[in-house]
Every structure is written in structure tokens, then in C-alpha cells.
Amino acid sequence: MLVNAIGRAVPALLALLLGAALSLPASAAPARNAKAAPGDCAACHKAEKVLPAGHPATKGMKLDACAQCHAPKSEQALGGKLPGMHLHQLRGIGCAQCHGDLKKPTEVAHDKCMSCHDTAKLVEKTANVKPKNPHTSPHYGKDADCNLCHHQHAKSENYCNQCHKFEFKVP
Amino acid sequence: MTNPKQTTDLLSRRRFLQTAGVAAGATVGALALPRAADAAAAPMPKKWDVTTDVLVVGTGFAGLAAAIEARDAKADVIVIDKMPVPGGNSAINGGDFGAAGTQMQKALGIEDSPELMLKDMMKAGAYLNHPELARTVAEQSAAALEWSQTYVGAQFDRVNFHGGHSVKRAHQTVQRSGAGLVTKQLEKARALGAKIELRTKLVRLVADKDGRIVGAEVRRGYKFPDEASGTPAFIKARKAVVLASGGFSNDVKLRQMYDPRLTDQFTSTNQPGATGEAIMAACMAGAMDLQMDWIQLGPWTSPDEKGFGYVPQFVERVVGYGLMVDPATGKRFFKESGNRKERADAIILLGHPALILADSTNTTKMVDPGQLKGALDNGSLRKFDTIEELAKAYNMPVDVFVEQVKRWNTYVEQKKDPELDCLIFKDAVPNVTPPFYAARLWPRVHHTMGGLAINKDAQVIGFDLKPIVGLYAAGEATGGVHGAVRLGSCAMADCVVFGRIAGKNAAKQAAWG
Ligand SMILES: Cc1cc2nc3c(=O)[nH]c(=O)nc-3n(C[C@H](O)[C@H](O)[C@H](O)COP(=O)(O)OP(=O)(O)OC[C@H]3O[C@@H](n4cnc5c(N)ncnc54)[C@H](O)[C@@H]3O)c2cc1C
Numbered sequence: 065m066l067v068n069a070i071g072r073a074v075p076a077l078l079a080l081l082l083g084a085a086l087s088l089p090a091s092a093a094p095a096r097n098a099k100a101a102p103g104d105c106a107a108c109h110k111a112e113k114v115l116p117a118g119h120p121a122t123k124g125m126k127l128d129a130c131a132q133c134h135a136p137k138s139e140q141a142l143g144g145k146l147p148g149m150h151l152h153q154l155r156g157i158g159c160a161q162c163h164g165d166l167k168k169p170t171e172v173a174h175d176k177c178m179s180c181h182d183t184a185k186l187v188e189k190t191a192n193v194k195p196k197n198p199h200t201s202p203h204y205g206k207d208a209d210c211n212l213c214h215h216q217h218a219k220s221e222n223y224c225n226q227c228h229k230f231e232f233k234v235p
Numbered sequence: 236m237t238n239p240k241q242t243t244d245l246l247s248r249r250r251f252l253q254t255a256g257v258a259a260g261a262t263v264g265a266l267a268l269p270r271a272a273d274a275a276a277a278p279m280p281k282k283w284d285v286t287t288d289v290l291v292v293g294t295g296f297a298g299l300a301a302a303i304e305a306r307d308a309k310a311d312v313i314v315i316d317k318m319p320v321p322g323g324n325s326a327i328n329g330g331d332f333g334a335a336g337t338q339m340q341k342a343l344g345i346e347d348s349p350e351l352m353l354k355d356m357m358k359a360g361a362y363l364n365h366p367e368l369a370r371t372v373a374e375q376s377a378a379a380l381e382w383s384q385t386y387v388g389a390q391f392d393r394v395n396f397h398g399g400h401s402v403k404r405a406h407q408t409v410q411r412s413g414a415g416l417v418t419k420q421l422e423k424a425r426a427l428g429a430k431i432e433l434r435t436k437l438v439r440l441v442a443d444k445d446g447r448i449v450g451a452e453v454r455r456g457y458k459f460p461d462e463a464s465g466t467p468a469f470i471k472a473r474k475a476v477v478l479a480s481g482g483f484s485n486d487v488k489l490r491q492m493y494d495p496r497l498t499d500q501f502t503s504t505n506q507p508g509a510t511g512e513a514i515m516a517a518c519m520a521g522a523m524d525l526q527m528d529w530i531q532l533g534p535w536t537s538p539d540e541k542g543f544g545y546v547p548q549f550v551e552r553v554v555g556y557g558l559m560v561d562p563a564t565g566k567r568f569f570k571e572s573g574n575r576k577e578r579a580d581a582i583i584l585l586g587h588p589a590l591i592l593a594d595s596t597n598t599t600k601m602v603d604p605g606q607l608k609g610a611l612d613n614g615s616l617r618k619f620d621t622i623e624e625l626a627k628a629y630n631m632p633v634d635v636f637v638e639q640v641k642r643w644n645t646y647v648e649q650k651k652d653p654e655l656d657c658l659i660f661k662d663a664v665p666n667v668t669p670p671f672y673a674a675r676l677w678p679r680v681h682h683t684m685g686g687l688a689i690n691k692d693a694q695v696i697g698f699d700l701k702p703i704v705g706l707y708a709a710g711e712a713t714g715g716v717h718g719a720v721r722l723g724s725c726a727m728a729d730c731v732v733f734g735r736i737a738g739k740n741a742a743k744q745a746a747w748g
Contacts, residue, residue: 171456172505202410202414203327203412203414204320204326204414208600209319209320211319212320226506226542228542229540229542229613
């Protein structure tokens, strides 16, 4: 399953990450370095340009510092621009809080997400999202798997749009 | 071959074809059989990962009806589904449940009977329906609806008309969605102790050396559509496997085997997982398939929205009130109340989308306000203040079209259509009150009538025309109930009626180990 999670996110990294999910890779591919500070992009991304030219240095920053310029709910909000893992890490939620044992990380189940998130509150929070509340549907109720839309290691997606045309911005 | 008779008895036609060459070449005859069978169904594993009495494949109406009945008969039940969400097509369906002679019909003064429903099904099915199966559905439809209401807890609050039926008999859920039933079935199945495993895909059925189905090879943690995902596991089914894996409208390769016209140029109303590999797995284990080339296109989908969308809920409600025209001529071209196949074929023959319209009085009386709003909001349904404006918006010859609408309105007044013999409802009024609502129509692949051969006990039939021990099937995965054309609302009846039969009989099957 490692194959897919990573394969879908960054296919080229497959072989590399299979062997060394947590250690620093030799190439320019991003490492899943559990010890790196989340604002220190280069610690994992190496020379890869992940920020626009001229972007202020982010090393040492956490999400609230980013939010000075990337205000939540605004056009600049970071949701959807970074894989979910970054958004959690920038909030101080590290690999271990989702994966537990980091020696052999496995897929994280829906229930794990629910240990921090609350369905009822979530549904209420997004009740006015247009055109529909993404957190409830006639088909799947309030219990749809978070990972249908929010991906932690890949770009998030809009699951409903297989059949609908809902213009969501999925963080 | 030393004993060809015995060979064909033991082998399915497919296994036979697959292995005949080898066997003939080596002249080992009957001795090679167990191995030959292995090639088609999965080999008996050394170790089963999980054991249950009844394994159900599919979490739609049919699979969950089977699971509930099997649990009620005290069998252990595991239900698997390859998708990350439960419910298959059932969770996105329009919620119309065809049933004859119900309390709701009686309360509304609708005279109906199983005989009449059967007649309608057979007529639409071009008499290719297996009569015994169609009769079972018609006769048990009212009981199945009642079970869905009182035992499962789904709510139905109106009775709709669908093209091809003689009377209004489509009982619709309050949610206007099949989810109104299937989510209740899921709750019920769980409450009764059935185990539901999502993202678990049936890969192959496992048969013993006599061809009895004894379990299945699956992939757990499967991520549709990545065939390499997940880890293999073997589930032992002590009593039986119930296949309720739905149809294959979204399986472009497979549907083109049966109807080569249905290329990827045609999209589908179905969920993406509506593919046929589970049906094929059953065939490889000796099951017979039938009528697979009867693939239904829905004549009521709009090219101006995705998937099923809202427009069908407008179209099916205003049929018999409003009119359908060819925008190129401004004239009607086909009986609006005709069955799906007739209408879809007629539209495809036009070569371009048709147009359907109704005035505000007929529309507001018939169409659910939420559906109406949805269709207007996404632009697939448009409204106009005058008939002339509507004509211009779709580049129709204005005079011809205005005349056509007038003519239709006189038919509505007389409740008789001398032109194309459309059924006109008693409460229909002439379309004169603005705004006028209109939508374009272009068909999509909607339902696969064919599937596994079953008998009225939901046992799957093999190529020796005998039931395969330990294998049951129900719902869209089966063939024969609907013949050439499935009438709207008859799938829900089919799934619940045969799902229940399959579940009861699977639980009764003597365990093999
Ligand atoms: C948009 C839409 C609207 C409809 N409206 C109506 C209506 O109003 N009235 C009516 O009567 N009919 C309607 N139909 C038809 C009806 O909904 C379907 O025929 C019915 O839901 C089929 O139910 P089922 O239980 O047989 O299969 P499904 O509900 O499709 O369930 C089958 C399940 O099996 C799973 N599966 C498939 N292969 C495998 C495998 N290899 N391993 C594990 N799992 C597998 C699928 O993922 C799926 O979840 C509609 C259909 C659609 C698409």
C-alpha cells in the first residue's frame, strides 16, 4: 500500500521512498523527514523550488505566521496549495500523531482523523459552503471517508465531482 | 477425451474451452479435471483468512437485502464492496420503487395489480423477460415495498408515473434518492450484526473440485481503480456466496463486447465502479450469462449537466403533461410516454439533442422544488416568459413550434393524442402559463438488463443449466427479469425482491465445512 500512497502522490519517487520513507534521500525528491521543521522546505525538498521566487524565508515559521499573509478563507489561504500533511505539520501535528509507529508507517484510517476532528461540528462549520455542504450528502451521510477528498500526501480532490459540478476548494 | 460426457458435466463451457486443448493434447482426460477447474476459479487456499456463513458481494439494495435476510435467519454475514463508499448505484438512484397493489396506491385511488405490472414489464421487455422471474418481482413487489417501509424504515411519500407503465406505481422516497432506502438498509444490516467491509474487491470465486462455490479470493485495502492495490485474502463462505455486484454500464470495454456502438463517446449515469468483473468472475467459475447485449440508455439525461443530474427528475415528471420536440423542426417526433428504449433510439436517430418543455402550472404541480431549483441553477433547465422566446433560444422555426404547442394543448384538453398516442394524465392542463421550462436531452448509458442467469430461488445457473451449489445472485448483476428494456422504477423492486430471496436461501444452504 505504500506503493500506492506514494505512487499516486509522486510516482517517480516510488523506489526511493519504498526503501527509505524517513531518511534523507540522495536525490532532489522531497523526503518525508519526520524531524525537519515544517517551515524548512529545503530540509525535505532540497533544491526543488516549492515557493515562488522572492517568497519570504519560511524556515522556523508555523501556520499562524504564514497566516499573516495567507489569511484563512481568503484567496491566499494555503488549503489546497499544499498536501494536507504540510497543513497539519505547520500546526504542530507531526507524522507520529497520525501514524503512531514511524518505523513502518501504514495507511491512516478514517477513525484516526476522527480522534481529533468532530463530525457534527465539521458539518455545522461548512453548512453554508456553496453550492452544497461537502461534509454531508444524501448518498453517504456525514460519515464519508475524509480521504475521499482530503489527501495528506497528494493534492486533495473533489470526490463529488465525478458526478456533480460543485466548485469546492478542498484544503 | 476418455469420457467427454462427464467432462462437460463437470466443466463449465468456458473452463472446457480454456482447457480442452491441453487435455486433448495430453490425453489425460478426467484425471486433469481438478487442475483444469483451478485455472478458472481460484484454487482452494491452504489457509482461509476469514470465515463466514454467507459472503455478500455488493452494498446496494440487492446485497443489503440479502445480508439482512441472511442475518435474520441467524447466518454469519460479511458484505464486501470494492468502493470506498457504500451503496453503489443504489445510493445515487432516483428513489422510485415500482410496486403494484400497494396501500399508497389504494389511498390515491390508483387501480393496479401484479398482473398489470407483469404485463407492462413483459411488453417493454419485448417478451424476452424470463416470465417466472418477472412474475416473481411483480407478485412480491408490494411486500418488498412494505418490508422496506416497516422493517427497514425507509419513507416513501408519493407515487409517480414512469414511461411504459399503465398506471402510476413508482413509490418515491422522501429524499428523492435511493439513498433514502439503502442508507437505512446499511444501518439495519449493521445493527443486525452483518460485517461491512469497504475497499474489498472480489477477484475470483473459489470452487471445490465438484464446482461448489466455497468462498472467494479478494483484495483488501483496494483503491479503485488501481488493480495492483490492496492485499490478497481468502474468505471462506461455509454456506454460500451472494453476488449482488450491480451492472456494468461504466465498463466501456465489456459493454462494447456486447454492443460495439457504446464507445467512450457515450458517458454513463452510473457510479464509476459499475464494472462487470464480478459477473465475469462468476462466469469463469461456471455461471451462465444471458441477454448481456441489452444495454439501456436513459432518454432523459441532459448534455448540459454531468452524470444523471437533475433533468431526469423534470422529464419523467412532466411526461404526459408537457411535450417533446425536435428543435430542428419545432415539431414533436415521438410519443413522450414511450419506454426508455423507444425514446432513446428516437433521439439518437435525430442525431442531435431533443427538447422537452412544460409550462409553470404543470411543472410546479409535478416537479420537486429542490430538483427544479438544482436544474435551473446549473443551467440544464431554462425558463422563458413566452413560447416565442423559448423557440428563439433554441433556434426553432417559431411559427411551426407555436402551432405545435397549440395542437398539443388541444390534445391535453381532450386527454387524447391523435398524433403520437402519448398517454395524457387526467390532471394535465394546457401549457399556457409562463414561465415555460425547457431542457435539452441526449441519452447516457444507464442500465444493463443482462447478467447472470438465475432461477426464481436466486440460484445462479451454470452452463449445464443446473444451479451452481453455493452461488446466488440478485439485482442488476443478474439477467432475465427485465428482458430487452427495464421499465423505470422496476430495478428497486427487482433488487429488493431477489435480494431477499437470495439472502434467505443462502442462509438455508447446508454448510460444506
Ligand atoms: C442515477 C441512477 C438513477 C436510478 N434511478 C432509479 C429509480 O429511480 N428506480 C429504479 O428502480 N432504478 C433506478 N436506477 C437503477 C437502480 O438504481 C440500479 O439498478 C440498482 O441500484 C442496482 O442495485 P444493485 O444492488 O444490484 O447494485 P448496486 O447498487 O450498483 O451495488 C453493487 C455494488 O457492488 C460493488 N461491486 C461491483 N463489483 C465488485 C467487486 N468485484 N468486488 C466487490 N464489490 C463490487 C459496487 O461497487 C457496488 O457498490 C437508477 C440508476 C442510476 C445510475
